[in-house]
Amino acid sequence: MKRIADSTVRRLSLYLRFLEEFEARGLTTISSEELAARGGTTSAQVRKDLSFFGSFGKRGLGYSVGELASRLREILGLGREWKVIIIGAGKIGAALAQYHGFRQRGFRIVAVYDNDPAKIGRALDGFRIRAMSDLVDDARRDPVDIAVLAVPAQAAQAVADLAVRAGIKAIMNFAPQQLHVPDSVALKTVNMAMELEGLSFALTNREST
Amino acid sequence: MKRIADSTVRRLSLYLRFLEEFEARGLTTISSEELAARGGTTSAQVRKDLSFFGSFGKRGLGYSVGELASRLREILGLGREWKVIIIGAGKIGAALAQYHGFRQRGFRIVAVYDNDPAKIGRALDGFRIRAMSDLVDDARRDPVDIAVLAVPAQAAQAVADLAVRAGIKAIMNFAPQQLHVPDSVALKTVNMAMELEGLSFALTNREST
DNA sequence: CGTAACTTGTGAAGAAATTCACAAACACGA
DNA sequence: TCGTGTTTGTGAATTTCTTCACAAGTTACG
Missing domain, CATH: 1.10.10.10 (Winged helix-like DNA-binding domain superfamily/Winged helix DNA-binding domain)
Known part of the structure; x- marks a missing residue:
């Protein structure tokens, strides 16, 4: 094709x-x-x-x-259910975990991970937050399709590597950081700062035809 | 140019x-x-x-x-400060209001709006949430550059119209809804569902070269 | 049945974005 | 000062994406 x-x-x-x-x-x-x-x-x-x-x-x-x-x-591949995990239980991770629009479209959140000991074990919208170190084992036992990264920029590449090691085939990245993953892994990055700068550019350069 | x-x-x-x-x-x-x-x-x-x-x-x-x-x-027009308002104090709006990465790059959040009486007047990360009905007057008195829309899909177009009426020249839309605005207004839409469907498509159609 | 009014599917044309490839400019060391 | 090794800036070639434009298929209706 x-x-x-x-x-x-x-x-x-x-x-x-x-x-x-x-x-x-x-x-x-x-x-x-x-x-x-x-x-x-x-x-x-x-x-x-x-x-x-x-x-x-x-x-x-x-x-x-x-x-x-x-x-x-x-x-679009929406005939089936995709298993999604959220990595990073900060502000953005939490907002995503609670966003029920996912479910409607067949994206089922199955777990939330973080590496902050203070957060691990706590509940977040029905999920008990798991330790990042459990990720690889968990995903090997019960395969996951998509990982949503909502971690700080400096941790993002390491976490992406972890996800790849766990056999995850698609990553949606919310960290303001360019990630490098193997070609076999699908990657989408949503970078708020970049979008805002796009608006800033438009506002700055609009008089010209 | x-x-x-x-x-x-x-x-x-x-x-x-x-x-x-x-x-x-x-x-x-x-x-x-x-x-x-x-x-x-x-x-x-x-x-x-x-x-x-x-x-x-x-x-x-x-x-x-x-x-x-x-x-x-x-x-990119980052030499100056841009005034940003967030419309919608739900999960996403709150996460955005609390995200301090904006500030660093010269995007200063100046107000947060909502139309839920239960939320109006409450504090959100240092902002007192204002009534949506104040928006036009507020923005006329003290011009705003960018509006970030974090409202439900069914309200998005009406809110965008309001923002346009308030003289705002750039909109960043987080609602899963296609917006129509005049050409003079810059618009960026970040649609989570669309991004996820992009991943779903990639996962579904990857064997073929 | 015949004709008028639509709308699809698609090659071909056109526009836009990306890549190539090379002259021009510069640094550095002898 | 000259030669070697880099790296930019940019027309031209190429590739990718979008738009045009029209034959072919379908309905509606007298």
Whole structure:
């Protein structure tokens, strides 16, 4: 299969969200034009994105909301449950652990880790915080799919290495630190500072055309 | 000035981070090759990114760490302080309000808003939570640069409209909702669910080359 | 059945981003 | 001062992504 661009995957994710809204409103079909309007893109883009995976629409009519949604869920791998652990029980880790939006979409948090002795053993939204040193054993016994890193920058690479050693195949990194992992591990970094600097740049350079 | 791609701005932000590390270690020069290695890109990319803004290096030698860092700060608009408000004092809003990394980089949180009467007036990391209805007046009296949206999806668009009405020129959106704002307002959306779905896609489709 | 009004799927064109590759500039040592 | 070894800055080539534009399929309706 041809390599799918990151930007395409992001858009598929968006389309799915809109389709679910439409589904909730009881609508049964939708055109690429309507989908595009909500996503701030063009109908050609929508059709091209979908064309990488097959042809799901009916000419002259559009797409069946329910069918397209379920195809997208399948494409995005949302048909199954993914086991997620959160590493780092600080402010961000805690906010994530308590965020129930994950669960809805099939991402089930199975454990929270920290290496602060003061936190280990305490409860966090139903989870007893476990010691970081248990991670590798735990994950070997009961495999985990995704690790969410919410640790300080200076610890991030070491923790990522640990996660890789534990056999985890995907990491979502919230630490403001560039991580290096093997190619076989999927990595996404969400860096607040970088996003803010993007806004700062936009604010600074906006008079120019 | 030519339009600068988003991806370029992100990388500049990254380079600045590395330069600051180098600076802290007392190094005075760095080559595009070294910068590229840490950022997971190529030296040509680094040089091209910088070339949009001028020529900051010395052939045969590389870049002066201190000088390049300060030029990048200038380009990114980090020479001044930006006033930030956080809208939504829930889990995420609270985590953001307490995150002190903002301050270091010149993003100063000046207020936190919510519309839950039970929360208004209470303190959150030194801020007294204000009523959403005060926002427009507050911002007109004392202009704000950036609004961070940490409200539920169904409220997000209305709150964004409010922020726009208050004269705010940049919005960083944490709500899982596509927002529509005038072109004159800079918008960045960080959507956790989308990022996770990106990982899910990668995990699902990884055997193929 | 025939025609009008839509909308998809997709090659081809166009635009944008990345990489190549090399002349020009500089440091350093002899 | 000259030669060697670096490294930048940048046009050109290449690759990737987006948009165009239209044939082909579908519905609606008289």
